[in-house]
Every structure is written in C-alpha cells, then in structure tokens.
Amino acid sequence: MPEPRTTLGRRDSAGYRAFTIVNTVILIGVCLIMLYPFVTVIAQSFSSTGAIKAGLVSFWPVGFNIDTYVAVSGNGMFWRNYGNTVLYTVVGTAIAMALTTTYAYVLSKKHLRGRGVLIGIAVFTMFFNGGLVPNYVLISSLGMKNTMWAVILPGAISVFNLLIMKSFFENLPVELEEAAQIDGLSWFGIFTRIVLPLSKAVIATMVLFYSVAYWNDWFNAFLYLDKNELFPVTLFLRNLIAGASTTATESAAAGGADEISSNIQSVTMILTVIPILCIYPFVQKYFVSGVMLGSVKG
Incomplete structure (x- = not known):
C-alpha cells in the first residue's frame, strides 16, 4: 500500500x-x-410527556407523540402569523440591505466631508439607546403602532453589519471606480453596476444576518402590536408556550393538554428553525468569506 x-x-x-x-x-x-442538543430537541418534540419528565429522551423519541404538532399546525391563526413572519422578514431584509449598503458605501469614501461625524453617529447608537418608553412613545407618535412598520423599521440598520460592509467596500480596488468615472458612470452607476456585483459574498452574509434577526424577533411585535392577526409566528408561539404552561399549572384542561405543555417548547423551536435551515445551505459558501473579507484589511 x-x-x-x-x-x-x-x-x-x-x-x-x-x-x-x-x-x-x-x-x-x-x-x-x-x-x-438539536437532535435531542427533535426527539423531545415527538416524545410523550412521561418520557420527557423522566429524562428518558436523548437521540430517539420515546412514546411517540404528535399531539403538539397537530394542535399547533391545526390552528388557522398559526399559519396566518407564519405568513406575517415571512412578509416581515422579506420586506425588512430588503429595506435593511438597501439602507445598509448605501450607508456603508458612503462611509467607505475617505474623501467625504463629515465622514467622521456620520461614523460617530452610527457607532454612538451601539452604546446608547433611547430606552423602552421613549421608543414606544416615538413609534406611537409616528402612527406606526399596530402596523408592520413597527416591527420592520426599528431594526432596519444594524451598526455591526454596517461596519463590516463599510470595511469590505474600503478594500475594493479604487482603480475600478476611477476607470468607471472616466467612462462616464455616476456614483450611483458605479455602486449598482460595479460595487454590488463584486460584493456578493458580504451581501449574502448580511442577508443571512438580517433574515435571522427578523425571523426570530418577537419583542418589537410584543410591544407595538395588539392585534392577533398582525403577530409574527414567534410571538404566536411564545403566547402558546405561556398559555400551555398556565393551563398545565392550573390543571384546567383535559389530559391532552399536559402532553402539549411538556414538549411544546421543542415543537416551537423546530417549527421556527426549519426555514432558516432551508436557506442556510444556499448562502453558506458565502458566509465565511463574507465575514473575513469584511473584517480583514490589507
């Protein structure tokens, strides 16, 4: 050999x-x-309450049980809220990417007057926040309460993502932009026809970051939305967990309620993570390269 x-x-x-x-x-x-942990969560979502409470579940379901899946998926409001989450994620990610890419491109130009002030404003928000009550008053006074914009706009720009993208744009060859200017392209033309096509790696990474953030967000909806039909699925499932736990504690429901309350956390985690797991393989090849290109200068 x-x-x-x-x-x-x-x-x-x-x-x-x-x-x-x-x-x-x-x-x-x-x-x-x-x-x-992930395999255990999947096993618990299909296991009986007795097996979960006894700590018998590890890699395989014990006492096969799909009552929780049936209870959750059979609820019409669940699918409506699921659609809301898809809408909030798609629209929010599109807006966030438009704002982040344009702002980062502007900040990457060292000859820009007032560049230091704009960077300082962005970085300032990483350390200081107006607070819960002022933010609530602001959203309400702008008329965005009980609208999708209350969920989408507060997180439209992540300063962390902004700085990564700014660093990436700074590393692009200046000669490309100079050649494009000689050919008569405007700054907007340079940005859309040269810079963005060369930035697929970092853009894919930022899309993943924003998508996951919007998909998992429930707190903004919890604060600013009062109508059940506007809830994202994460808030629906959060309320379902709280309701099931309360029902089990008060013993106010039939025997099936205990089955649901025991493994509902596992079921909700599986249902919310599936779309992200489906998307991640398509952007995984860009993920590491996007972060590294945006964080290493040279």
Whole structure:
C-alpha cells in the first residue's frame, strides 16, 4: 500500500499523519457535541410527556407523540402569523440591505466631508439607546403602532453589519471606480453596476444576518402590536408556550393538554428553525468569506 503523499510529491511525516488523525477525531467530537442538543430537541418534540419528565429522551423519541404538532399546525391563526413572519422578514431584509449598503458605501469614501461625524453617529447608537418608553412613545407618535412598520423599521440598520460592509467596500480596488468615472458612470452607476456585483459574498452574509434577526424577533411585535392577526409566528408561539404552561399549572384542561405543555417548547423551536435551515445551505459558501473579507484589511 503506497504511503500518502502531499501535493508536492513528498511523503507525509508520521507526526503530520498523527496530527491529522487527532485533529479529525477532535472535530468529529465537536460536531457531535454541537448536534446533540438539536437532535435531542427533535426527539423531545415527538416524545410523550412521561418520557420527557423522566429524562428518558436523548437521540430517539420515546412514546411517540404528535399531539403538539397537530394542535399547533391545526390552528388557522398559526399559519396566518407564519405568513406575517415571512412578509416581515422579506420586506425588512430588503429595506435593511438597501439602507445598509448605501450607508456603508458612503462611509467607505475617505474623501467625504463629515465622514467622521456620520461614523460617530452610527457607532454612538451601539452604546446608547433611547430606552423602552421613549421608543414606544416615538413609534406611537409616528402612527406606526399596530402596523408592520413597527416591527420592520426599528431594526432596519444594524451598526455591526454596517461596519463590516463599510470595511469590505474600503478594500475594493479604487482603480475600478476611477476607470468607471472616466467612462462616464455616476456614483450611483458605479455602486449598482460595479460595487454590488463584486460584493456578493458580504451581501449574502448580511442577508443571512438580517433574515435571522427578523425571523426570530418577537419583542418589537410584543410591544407595538395588539392585534392577533398582525403577530409574527414567534410571538404566536411564545403566547402558546405561556398559555400551555398556565393551563398545565392550573390543571384546567383535559389530559391532552399536559402532553402539549411538556414538549411544546421543542415543537416551537423546530417549527421556527426549519426555514432558516432551508436557506442556510444556499448562502453558506458565502458566509465565511463574507465575514473575513469584511473584517480583514490589507
């Protein structure tokens, strides 16, 4: 059996092979540790309340039970709120990306007058916030309470994402923009026809960040929305968990309620994470490169 060789034709040393084996074993172990909680949650979502309370559930469901899935998916309001979440995520991510990319491109121009002030304003908001009551008064006075904009606009720009994208734009070759200006392109033309096509990696990363943030957000809806038909699915499920827990505590429902209350947290986590798991594989190849390109100068 031939000995393994490197790309340069040289034999790998015994130490290098040992390092590779140890490194592989460690990485497999880390992957198993990371997957264990998720697999356990899936198993608990299909398990009976007795098995969950007894701590018998690990990798496989014990006492197969789909009562919670039936209770949640059979609720018409659940699907309406699910649609609201999709709408809020799509519209919110589109607005956030439009604002973040344009603002970051402006901040990346070192010759811009007042650039330091604009960066300072953005960074200031990372450390200081108006507070819960002033924000509530502001949203209400702007007429956005009980509208989708109360959920979308407060998180339209993430300063963390803004700084990453600004750093990425600063690393783009200046010669490309100079050549485009000679050809007669305006700044807007340079931005849309040259800068954005070269920024697919960081844009995909920011889309993922914003999408996950909007998809998981329930607190803004909890504060600013009073109508059930406007709730996102995360708030619906949060209320469902609270309601099921209260019902179980007061023993006010039939025997099936205890089954639901015991594994409803696992079910809700599975239902809310599925769309993100479906999207992530398509942007995963851009994820690491986008973050690294936006954070390393040189």
